[in-house]
Amino acid sequence: xxxxxxxxxxxxxxxxxxxSGACRRVSDARAVTLAEVFEDLDAARGxxxxxxxxxxxxxxxxxxxxxxxxxxxxxxxxxxxxAAEANTVISxxxxxxxxxxxxxxxxxxxxxxxIGLNEHLxxxxxxxxxxxxxxxxxxxxxxxxSHIVAPIIHKDRYDVARTFHKNxxxxxxDSPEILAEQARSYLRNKFQxxxxxxxxxNFGIVDSGRLVIVENEGNNRLSTTAPNVHIAVMGIEKLxxxxxxxxxxxxxxxxxxxxxxxxxxxxxxSRPRVAGEVDGPSHVYxxxxxxxxSRVANGPYRSVLRxxxxxxxxxxxPVYRQSSGHAYAEVYSGPIGAVLNPxxxxxxxxxxxxxxxxxxxxxxxxxxxxxxxxxxxxxxREDLAKVSPGLKATSGLAVVGRKLWLWNLVRRFxxxxxxxxxxxxxxxxxxxxxxxxxxxxxxTHRHRAGSRPATATQARTERPSEPGPARGTDALWSMFNxxxxxxxxxxxxxxxxxxxxxxxxxxxxxLELPMLFDAASPWKATTGFVVGAVAVAETGSVLLRHxxxxxxxxxxxxxxxxxxIPEGQIVETLAEGLANLGENAVLVTGPSxxxxxxxxxxxxxxGPKELWIVRSS
Amino acid sequence: xxxxxxxxxLADTFFGRVGTxxxxxxxxxxxxxxxxxxxxxxxxxxxxxGDSRTAIDMASxxxxxxxxxxxxxxxxxxxxxMVTHGYQRLGAPMLPPVYELTAFLDxxxxxxxxxxxxxxxxxxxxxxxxxxxVGAGAAHQRVLSTVPNLTILPLAEPxxxxxxxxxxxxxxxxxxxxxxxxxxxxxxxTGAKTVVSGDLGCLMHLDGLARREGVSLEFxxxxxxxxxxx
Ligand code: SF4
Numbered sequence: 127x128x129x130x131x132x133x134x135x136x137x138x139x140x141x142x143x144x145x146s147g148a149c150r151r152v153s154d155a156r157a158v159t160l161a162e163v164f165e166d167l168d169a170a171r172g173x174x175x176x177x178x179x180x181x182x183x184x185x186x187x188x189x190x191x192x193x194x195x196x197x198x199x200x201x202x203x204x205x206x207x208x209a210a211e212a213n214t215v216i217s218x219x220x221x222x223x224x225x226x227x228x229x230x231x232x233x234x235x236x237x238x239x240x241i242g243l244n245e246h247l248x249x250x251x252x253x254x255x256x257x258x259x260x261x262x263x264x265x266x267x268x269x270x271x272s273h274i275v276a277p278i279i280h281k282d283r284y285d286v287a288r289t290f291h292k293n294x295x296x297x298x299x300d301s302p303e304i305l306a307e308q309a310r311s312y313l314r315n316k317f318q319x320x321x322x323x324x325x326x327x328n329f330g331i332v333d334s335g336r337l338v339i340v341e342n343e344g345n346n347r348l349s350t351t352a353p354n355v356h357i358a359v360m361g362i363e364k365l366x367x368x369x370x371x372x373x374x375x376x377x378x379x380x381x382x383x384x385x386x387x388x389x390x391x392x393x394x395x396s397r398p399r400v401a402g403e404v405d406g407p408s409h410v411y412x413x414x415x416x417x418x419x420s421r422v423a424n425g426p427y428r429s430v431l432r433x434x435x436x437x438x439x440x441x442x443x444p445v446y447r448q449s450s451g452h453a454y455a456e457v458y459s460g461p462i463g464a465v466l467n468p469x470x471x472x473x474x475x476x477x478x479x480x481x482x483x484x485x486x487x488x489x490x491x492x493x494x495x496x497x498x499x500x501x502x503x504x505x506x507r508e509d510l511a512k513v514s515p516g517l518k519a520t521s522g523l524a525v526v527g528r529k530l531w532l533w534n535l536v537r538r539f540x541x542x543x544x545x546x547x548x549x550x551x552x553x554x555x556x557x558x559x560x561x562x563x564x565x566x567x568x569x570t571h572r573h574r575a576g577s578r579p580a581t582a583t584q585a586r587t588e589r590p591s592e593p594g595p596a597r598g599t600d601a602l603w604s605m606f607n608x609x610x611x612x613x614x615x616x617x618x619x620x621x622x623x624x625x626x627x628x629x630x631x632x633x634x635x636x637l638e639l640p641m642l643f644d645a646a647s648p649w650k651a652t653t654g655f656v657v658g659a660v661a662v663a664e665t666g667s668v669l670l671r672h673x674x675x676x677x678x679x680x681x682x683x684x685x686x687x688x689x690x691i692p693e694g695q696i697v698e699t700l701a702e703g704l705a706n707l708g709e710n711a712v713l714v715t716g717p718s719x720x721x722x723x724x725x726x727x728x729x730x731x732x733g734p735k736e737l738w739i740v741r742s743s
Numbered sequence: 744x745x746x747x748x749x750x751x752x753l754a755d756t757f758f759g760r761v762g763t764x765x766x767x768x769x770x771x772x773x774x775x776x777x778x779x780x781x782x783x784x785x786x787x788x789x790x791x792x793g794d795s796r797t798a799i800d801m802a803s804x805x806x807x808x809x810x811x812x813x814x815x816x817x818x819x820x821x822x823x824x825m826v827t828h829g830y831q832r833l834g835a836p837m838l839p840p841v842y843e844l845t846a847f848l849d850x851x852x853x854x855x856x857x858x859x860x861x862x863x864x865x866x867x868x869x870x871x872x873x874x875x876x877v878g879a880g881a882a883h884q885r886v887l888s889t890v891p892n893l894t895i896l897p898l899a900e901p902x903x904x905x906x907x908x909x910x911x912x913x914x915x916x917x918x919x920x921x922x923x924x925x926x927x928x929x930x931x932x933t934g935a936k937t938v939v940s941g942d943l944g945c946l947m948h949l950d951g952l953a954r955r956e957g958v959s960l961e962f963x964x965x966x967x968x969x970x971x972x973x
Contacts, residue, residue, distance in 0.1 A: 484908025
């Protein structure tokens with residue numbers, strides 16, 4: 127039995143059920159949301175694939191342009207050709223801005239797993255704390271993520287409860303809400319202590335030198351806002367040509383990953399803090415990792431670099447559902463891992479990981495960037511076959527299949543093959559050969575064959591698509607309201623605000639509130655007030671721009687956030703909403719949330735639990 | 744129109760009744776059928792396991808066999824996908840158009856009249872994965888919906904694979920079995936006593952599992968359902 131099957135065999139039934147149940151739920155949510163969001167999903171996927179291919183066909187020059195733009199914006203850019211170089215760069219930066227023993231907060235990043243960053247920094251004596259709920263559990267358990275989006279998909283709430291209890295995070299509880307609350311309060315201090323925050327990146331925008339980072343919990347924003355230094359690590363394939371590509375990719379990414387219309391937080395980072403800003407990191411470092419990507423971009427596996435790491439291919443994969451990510455014994459698992467590992471490492475180092483697929487093709491069906499995963503799996507199997515010595519199990523086919531007398535002989539005795547011990551009959555009954563042989567039947571039938579024309583016809587109908595009406599401001603606010611309520615936020619009035627019992631507030635300086643309040647630090651305040659630039663009706667999002675008067679933590683650290691938006695500042699689509707991003711900004715879509723524990727939605731992890739939007743005239 | 748039948752190696756080796764049913768169905772729908780006897784296997788097992796040399800040998804053989812065909816019809820979504828998409832990828836395209844049986848009927852003979860079943864018949868339909876790539880699943884649905892007294896019961900997780908996957912079932916037999924058992928669970932839950940699919944690979948795998956597990960279900964190829972509805 128090979129390693130993969132050996133893992134599957136010992137996998138507890140409960141873990142298998144956690145994995146397949148969560149995969150089913152997310153796959154269903156994905157299908158519903160994407161059908162609602164896109165009139166023509168395949169056209170959108172095609173456009174996304176084409177956009178990525180433009181970059182990938184000339185990757186080096188896009189990387190150079192991106193690096194130049196980022197430096198012009200005031201970030202410091204490093205290029206690392208492999209994991210060792212990336213780790214060295216990062217530990218040098220850590221040494222510059224902190225000392226061994228210090229806390230470093232880290233947001234979820236697959237590329238950091240790829241290079242083994244945590245182990246490296248730990249070996250240098252740093253105290254790296256994972257802040258994403260799932261990754262935090264993984265770290266406490268000395269485990270590894272088993273899914274690129276849902277790292278603890280293989281655990282249930284009882285596992286998490288035991289871990290938290292054992293580590294002294296609070297009294298034993300298996301309620302996902304209480305567990306999230308325990309993680310929140312434990313990690314609060316870490317954000318405040320840390321001098322450095324490390325994150326991954328979802329998209330790097332070449333024209334603007336902007337990093338786009340998406341998340342739901344708020345830990346990523348906190349990790350990259352509270353500490354004075356932000357180190358962003360990204361694979362060089364994460365580039366998109368321009369800001370105008372962001373709305374399409376955002377919708378495809380989160381729709382595919384979790385079935386949301388927009389992530390709770392879309393963080394736009396283009397420069398370090400400037401004079402006059404109250405918070406945000408003074409240093410932004412960007413580490414661009416190659417680690418085999420340039421080579422892949424110039425070979426048969428190029429399209430695998432389109433991947434946006436949404437995990438949809440894993441969720442829908444029948445093999446993944448039964449085996450979980452750990453069976454693949456690689457950082458990237460599931461269908462994407464079965465292609466990415468051979469592509470990056472070569473056939474010998476990656477072994478037979480590409481065989482962990484039935485080639486059913488659902489991965490390709492759901493992939494938002496149309497990666498032809500089954501074809502690439504076959505490619506990887508071909509590459510592996512080329513370096514494996516000896517006769518192939520199927521090479522006899524070329525002999526038998528081209529000589530009819532031999533073929534007929536084999537057909538006749540095919541059932542004998544099942545008489546000997548074999549993997550088939552170990553688990554299921556052998557096929558029963560029909561008494562009726564087609565060739566025998568045909569030789570008598572063909573002399574008698576006649577044709578009978580058919581008569582009746584049948585009408586076929588197709589669903590016409592309805593064009594949407596143009597919408598006025600009120601209609602847009604009502605659409606916005608519907609979305610916001612679905613997300614668990616609400617549209618509030620100043621009267622609601624006046625009734626808030628606790629007045630320890632943290633207010634952005636550009637906002638002149640019409641009432642008295644007790645000014646508090648963002649970490650102490652119960653409510654934070656900020657001004658939003660624009661509301662987006664189709665997703666129920668608000669865009670906050672970080673200018674010189676902004677206070678980013680006001681929308682992030684207090685458990686309750688109030689965003690004030692001028693009445694007329696509402697647009698229908700994400701594309702319109704993101705048309706004018708300014709410099710640093712964040713798109714907020716509903717209250718902070720997580721579904722890391724058993725896919726159960728919990729509101730308010732690291733970011734605010736309550737989100738109110740006030741329309742101001 | 745004259746169609747050339749690509750029987751598939753599974754029907755040729757184990758399931759002769761499916762070849763017979765396919766010919767009956769095609770003739771009922773008004774087509775003349777030709778069976779080129781030198782055909783054997785399209786090479787898919789070799790292709791899927793990465794043995795491209797053998798796959799190319801079998802592709803050239805198959806292309807030669809069907810050289811003179813105007814149109815090729817096969818009772819398998821999987822083989823149709825192989826000789827269209829797979830051959831293309833191997834750089835050995837097949838010239839005549841190739842259709843899976845019901846996709847062909849749906850396109851060229853959607854007005855065919857079926858007398859249907861005397862007693863109401865309920866089935867669960869397993870759409871094969873490779874069939875999806877050549878439009879077979881949707882075609883099964885459409886063609887079967889024109890058969891009187893036949894009902895397709897709703898199936899949970901219809902897009903999920905049965906776990907066969909050709910050489911996968913011997914490379915990863917345990918995983919293949921677990922996927923298959925889940926599929927059997929969904930199929931049984933429909934309440935149907937008959938499971939229909941357009942691919943013999945899936946049927947052979949599911950039938951083997953069901954018999955081992957003591958699950959009593961009847962497994963039929965879509966051509967058999969249609970031929971008994973003539
Ligand atoms: S391969 Fe496609 S579906 Fe899979 S994670 Fe990447 S983008 Fe998502």
